[in-house]
Amino acid sequence: MYLFAFRSGVYLYSPPVYLNHDHDVALSFRVSPGVTIPLPPNLSTSVDYVPKDAIIHVPATSGEVSNSHAKACYYHVKFAMALEVERVSVLLGYTTSDYDLYGGSRNMIVEGQKIELPRKKQAGTFFIGLTYDF
Numbered sequence: 001m002y003l004f005a006f007r008s009g010v011y012l013y014s015p016p017v018y019l020n021h022d023h024d025v026a027l028s029f030r031v032s033p034g035v036t037i038p039l040p041p042n043l044s045t046s047v048d049y050v051p052k053d054a055i056i057h058v059p060a061t062s063g064e065v066s067n068s069h070a071k072a073c074y075y076h077v078k079f080a081m082a083l084e085v086e087r088v089s090v091l092l093g094y095t096t097s098d099y100d101l102y103g104g105s106r107n108m109i110v111e112g113q114k115i116e117l118p119r120k121k122q123a124g125t126f127f128i129g130l131t132y133d134f
Contacts, residue, residue: 002038009034032078043104074099091129
């Protein structure tokens with residue numbers, strides 16, 4: 001897993017569609033394309049080697065393994081529908097991304113074998129949000 005990720009994006013708003021004559025309740029749509037940059041992209045960790053026939057789990061030796069060739073930038077796109085009541089907005093949305101949670105560790109090799117970690121090509125998340133405009 002990555003230790004930290006910088007996430008930036010641009011918010012694009014549709015014009016509001018007013019739902020009443022007072023213009024204080026509206027429906028709008030939002031989209032936010034952006035990038036996620038994990039820091040550091042390649043992780044390293046220490047590995048303790050314990051003999052298979054050991055009665056007590058005591059490491060015989062330890063070593064350092066590191067990742068290489070990790071992807072340095074991922075994309076994400078957020079889509080949301082917002083119900084705006086005066087200065088408060090309630091959002092219902094979906095985010096899609098190619099962000100790989102295990103990308104910083106995926107190419108580590110321990111004792112000649114690559115670590116097998118779960119992989120997904122796309123990640124999707126539904127969200128509910130509440131905002132207040134100052």
